[in-house]
Amino acid sequence: MIRHTRLGALLLALALFLTACGAPGGESVPTPGPGETLPTPGPEETAPAPTPEPTPESDPYDAVRSYWTEAQLTQAWGPNQTVEHLFFHPVIAYPQWAFHDCPSPQSQKEGLDDWMLTVEEYKKILNSLYEKGYILVAIEDVWSEVTDETGAHMVRNTLMLPEGKKPLVLSFDDVNYYDYMLEEGFTSRLVVGADGQIWAQCTDPYTQETFLTQDLDATTLLDQFVLEHPDFSLNGAKAIFSLTGYQGILGYRTQNDRDLPAGDPNRPAFDAFRQSEIEAVRPVIQRLRETGWTFGSHTWGHINLGSATRTLASVQTDTERWLEEVGSLVGPTQILFYPHGSRPDGDDVAQSGPMLQYLHSMGFRVFASVGVESYSKIKSDLSAVICDRLHPDGTTLRWQRDRYLRFYDAADILDLAVRPDLGKSW
Numbered sequence: 500m501i502r503h504t505r506l507g508a509l510l511l512a513l514a515l516f517l518t519a520c521g522a523p524g525g526e527s528v529p530t531p532g533p534g535e536t537l538p539t540p541g542p543e544e545t546a547p548a549p550t551p552e553p554t555p556e557s558d559p560y561d562a563v564r565s566y567w568t569e570a571q572l573t574q575a576w577g578p579n580q581t582v583e584h585l586f587f588h589p590v591i592a593y594p595q596w597a598f599h600d601c602p603s604p605q606s607q608k609e610g611l612d613d614w615m616l617t618v619e620e621y622k623k624i625l626n627s628l629y630e631k632g633y634i635l636v637a638i639e640d641v642w643s644e645v646t647d648e649t650g651a652h653m654v655r656n657t658l659m660l661p662e663g664k665k666p667l668v669l670s671f672d673d674v675n676y677y678d679y680m681l682e683e684g685f686t687s688r689l690v691v692g693a694d695g696q697i698w699a700q701c702t703d704p705y706t707q708e709t710f711l712t713q714d715l716d717a718t719t720l721l722d723q724f725v726l727e728h729p730d731f732s733l734n735g736a737k738a739i740f741s742l743t744g745y746q747g748i749l750g751y752r753t754q755n756d757r758d759l760p761a762g763d764p765n766r767p768a769f770d771a772f773r774q775s776e777i778e779a780v781r782p783v784i785q786r787l788r789e790t791g792w793t794f795g796s797h798t799w800g801h802i803n804l805g806s807a808t809r810t811l812a813s814v815q816t817d818t819e820r821w822l823e824e825v826g827s828l829v830g831p832t833q834i835l836f837y838p839h840g841s842r843p844d845g846d847d848v849a850q851s852g853p854m855l856q857y858l859h860s861m862g863f864r865v866f867a868s869v870g871v872e873s874y875s876k877i878k879s880d881l882s883a884v885i886c887d888r889l890h891p892d893g894t895t896l897r898w899q900r901d902r903y904l905r906f907y908d909a910a911d912i913l914d915l916a917v918r919p920d921l922g923k924s925w
């Protein structure tokens with residue numbers, strides 16, 4: 500880990516000044532590079548960035564993409580064999596802060612205990628998944644839409660794997676770096692470092708030092724793990740991000756503010772700031788795409804689609820907004836991850852209600868919820884798949900050890916030295 504330099508401090512002061520002058524949002528802190536040289540990954544580098552090591556000619560990720568040759572992929576994993584699907588939230592970089600020292604209310608700390616993993620727990624889980632023979636596959640390769648005499652419908656593809664490996668899809672929810680997370684011991688955004696690789700910007704909550712790291716963020720930790728274990732990935736696949744849009748994406752405040760009219764005096768500053776965030780996130784998206792990450796929707800506003808009071812009109816507004824503010828940056832997707840795991844109407848395989856039909860009409864084909872197994876069913880009345888994901892987190896580590904033993908043993912993972920004393924069933 501490299502701490503930020505005087506240059507970083509200077510730029511920080513400049514950014515605070517600019518923020519005070521009216522730039523909205525709290526996310527305009529420039530980024531010190533891993534070689535202490537790169538002020539920001541954006542196009543307007545104000546300082547020369549002499550890298551300590553020359554940028555390598557070849558992409559280190561090439562070794563992952565090409566690790567398995569076609570001749571080695573001799574095991575057919577058919578449509579009736581389960582493709583396991585696990586999802587993670589952002590991991591807690593500073594657990595002592597998150598669970599104990601930070602000033603947020605107790606209920607919030609218990610929420611983190613329920614739904615999040617610490618960095619150390621997450622690292623152990625990745626290692627166990629690898630040791631138990633799982634191999635990462637792209638969710639986009641699991642199902643396809645085909646059209647025949649009966650019309651368009653989804654099919655489960657047969658995956659070709661190396662002998663002895665079991666396919667695994669990973670999804671990462673809410674990789675938006677919400678404001679609350681920045682106060683509770685998480686990293687704050689993904690950036691492209693001076694070496695061309697993805698790094699996480701992080702501010703130590705105790706010292707307020709801002710630095711870049713690859714050791715404290717779920718994304719960069721998986722990047723590192725796959726570089727070290729290229730046989731863990733099939734054709735370079737890693738995971739899919741499930742993104743909302745209401746506080747931007749990947750730590751960049753790219754969202755629009757519809758309540759700010761065109762003639763409002765704050766509009767020009769807001770638009771300029773937003774545009775700079777959009778330009779800054781583009782190279783991050785590009786590098787993530789190059790290294791096996793893909794993108795799906797988690798709705799714009801993290802809305803509860805299964806709520807009794809949810810209206811179709813609100814789903815339409817939310818979806819249009821996601822496509823306009825997020826889809827326009829990350830590219831088209833067919834995959835929707837239900838916030839709160841909450842399905843809209845038409846849960847049944849043969850019965851799709853108006854909300855699901857609308858989401859289908861907007862291009863979504865795979866609708867992922869949360870459950871107790873990696874369930875999936877192809878719908879018969881609509882060209883779509885409904886599926887469930889398992890959730891490695893505090894609740895399942897404490898209370899569902901048996902259900903996850905094929906992936907890892909919670910007794911080896913759960914960090915009771917730092918987590919609050921909230922019990923366990925084993």
Ligand SMILES: [Zn+2]
Nearest residue numbers: 672673838839
């Ligand atoms: Zn979520």
